[in-house]
Amino acid sequence: MSGLLRYLTAAVLVRGADSGASVGLLLLAADRHQPAATGGLLVAALTAPHLAGPWLAVRLDRARDRRRLLALAYLGYGIALAAGAFAVGRLPAAVALAAVAVAGACGPLLTGGLSSVLDDLGPGRRGRGWDALTYGVGGTAGPAAAATLTALAGPLEAVLTLAVAAGAAGALVVTLPLAGHARPEDAAGLRAGLAVLVRRGPLRRVTVMTLLAALELGALPVVAVRFGTELHGTAAAGATLTVAYGAGSLLGSALVTAWPLRGEPEVLAAWLFAAMAAATAVSAFAPAYAVAVAGFAVLGLLNAMSFTATLSARGRYAPAGALAQVFVTSAGLKVTSAAAGAALAGAASGLGGRALLLAAAATTGLAVAAAVVDGKLSPASVPAR
Incomplete structure (x- = not known):
């Protein structure tokens, strides 16, 4: 599998997981008879931490091996999302919200963070079109998968599947042929x-x-x-x-x-x-x-x-x-x-x-x-x- 194909596969998986997680969490909260506000808070906890993106971006620019940081972020996203899903309706709401917020904090590296390494794979302008397509496919397939899996197996299983998809994306990202950073100290503050x-x-x-x-x-x-x-x-x-x-x-x-x-x-x-x-x-x-x-x-x-x-x-x-x-x-x-x-x-x-x-x-x-x-x-x- 070429580097670009691995990139695109990882991008669809992780962006689909991120898009579908909001739907999955809403369905899970409703299934466990949580107050309507809980579902909204879970979605907010998943999206609000995107404001922490600049701090993560500095680390990515300075990382000697960006693949490792991206892979850790995707694995962390999957683990935190799964933990939050298990906690909904079983533990205090604050526990579930905190776990989902940890997943949300990894979110910026699922979107702009991944796009920032695409040029290393050398696809040129056509690559940006492919990258935009992964957002569209992920944004459509993720919620559809969450809804379908909920109907077939249940909302918890749906969210856990999305968490596994994020982890699989991390396994692919770590194999990408990205150029190393010889002078990480030169990255802008x-x-x-x-x-x-x-x-x-x-x-x-x-x-x-x-x-x-x-x-x-x-x-x-x-x-x-x-x-x-x-x-x-x-x-x-x-x-x-x-x-x-x-x-x-x-x-x-x-x-x-x-x-x-x-x-x-x-x-x-x-x-x-x-x-x-x-x-x-x-x-x-x-x-x-x-x-x-x-x-x-x-x-x-x-x-x-x-x-x-x-x-x-x-x-x-x-x-x-x-x-x-x-x-x-x-x-x-x-x-x-x-x-x-x-x-x-x-x-x-x-x-x-x-x-x-x-x-x-x-x-x-x-x-x-x-x-x-x-x-x-x-x-x-x-x-x-």
């Missing part, structure tokens, strides 16, 4: 690594677009339920909109894998985010449910393409000594922004689906406008690595 996102114009602009667009992406599942109900009369129709979005995302990832994006990543990202804003606004005025389904599919396609462009931008503009810090910090901030988007959409759901979609379109459009203005004010380019 935490403050310097974070400053890269602000001081380097292209990275700053791509990060701003990513974070503001993530507000929309986090809000979309909430908006879909409201919008689907308005157009078709049932909440299930909103789930169909979400499925259409996921299908479009998988198609977009496949397209950029087969035909890699060409051109300057920052420019590509700006055009694709602008297209997302336009597609969101058009979807808000969908006259019929079928049109809305098509609109959400287009949104998913554009999101996958823009995500690939942002991955390419991070790899192109990040300094070698802070590559992991750029990837992991960006990913952690994106997760946080998406969570804020979901919370805001929930709080403003009374406005209606169309209004929420227009607000989302305006937010993403504002991100592109801010990036364009920033580029005019500070046009100096940053050399690629």
